[in-house]
Amino acid sequence: MLSCALWVLYGMPMVTPNSLLVVTINVTGLTIEIFYLLIFSYFSPTPRKVKLGLWLIVEMVFVGIVATCTLLLFHTHDQRSAFVGIFCVIFVSLMYIAPLTIMRKVIKTKSVKYMPFTLSLGNFLNGVIWVLYARLKFDIFMLIGNGLGTISGAVQLIVYVCYYKTTPKDDDEQDENLSMANSQLQFSGIHGTS
Template sequence: MALRKNAYQLKVLKILAGELAFMAVVVVAVLLAAHTHEKRSLIVGILCIIFGTCMYASPLAVMKLVIQTKSVEYMPFTLSLASFLNGVCWTTYSCLPFDVNLFIPNGLGALFGFLQLILYACYFKATPKKNAKAEVELHSARNA
């Protein structure tokens, strides 16, 4: 058990190191390649749009599974609701002083979250319910 936990922690540390290295490369590349604030904002904004959209689009595979199995077992309601509300909040914020770099990924996030909630409503009743208590069968012993 301890070996499995250590392997998992090592994997998480490797992913974190990779993300930090990627961020460092982006920062250095943007600072060296783009010499004006507008160009830097454009490059970083495009990257944020790409990665923000990927974050919100990741549950689409689960949505496909929900449609195929006609069950919302693999799509938690709270995650769908939080995704929708987060997208709505940030989309609203992006409209105050309009910012396209915030509007595009979060608008798509609100849309994807809304679609997840609709899908959840459609297939919720079709999902078989799991019993909270395990059924235990007791056998009586007979004395002969």
């Protein structure tokens, strides 16, 4: 959410003119994330709601501080886009790199059970599309952050391909079969038949 909010700020006309696509895509992403968090919060216990609320307040205060500093301290579009762009690169890089934290577990267990293919593919394709856009607009900040995202997604896909065949396929099936066998055993025990 923080990454989208910063990219919305980055795409605003007073920061980086002619970046309507950046604003519309990230406003859409921000809206989806807000709905997700509302649903998540609705079903969460109260302590988790409080923690989520505090994180959201911290994030919005941070974006507010960045926006205020951008508008008050910098007077040209280049200065403003550079200042906000640096934050955007940092947070989009963290967003793309976060799924790599599970790779140690994937390599250790030789199983991609904990690394969804669709997330890895989505990261890669998102990075590629934004890199292409950044090349068209000659936007170094979008290029750096999303270039790292493309590399991160590619690494995830390579790891997925390497460990896909060694992933035990029958873990979920064994759990289902065991639970069905237990329920049948309990059912037959109730009626006194074997």
